[in-house]
Amino acid sequence: xxxxxxxxxxxxxxxxxxxxxxxxxxxxxxxxxxxxxxxxxxxxxxxxxxxxxxxxxxxxxxxxxxxxxxxxxxxxxxx
Numbered sequence: 258x259x260x261x262x263x264x265x266x267x268x269x270x271x272x273x274x275x276x277x278x279x280x281x282x283x284x285x286x287x288x289x290x291x292x293x294x295x296x297x298x299x300x301x302x303x304x305x306x307x308x309x310x311x312x313x314x315x316x317x318x319x320x321x322x323x324x325x326x327x328x329x330x331x332x333x334x335x336x
């Protein structure tokens with residue numbers, strides 16, 4: 258099975274070609290929400306072969322100008 262789309266928007270399970278369920282939609286919603294709030298994708302510019310490794314790490318929100326509620330929601334959606 259060949260992947261179609263931008264790696265930045267794919268969930269780690271899809272990139273690794275593992276089974277996935279509705280949790281994938283929640284993850285993708287988190288990416289969209291992040292981009293709407295911050296203005297960029299958190300994985301923009303990362304080589305496709307490094308994206309799975311980066312997606313398994315927590316996103317650093319220290320320098321992002323979002324409030325606590327939005328930050329908490331993003332962390333939960335992108336888990």
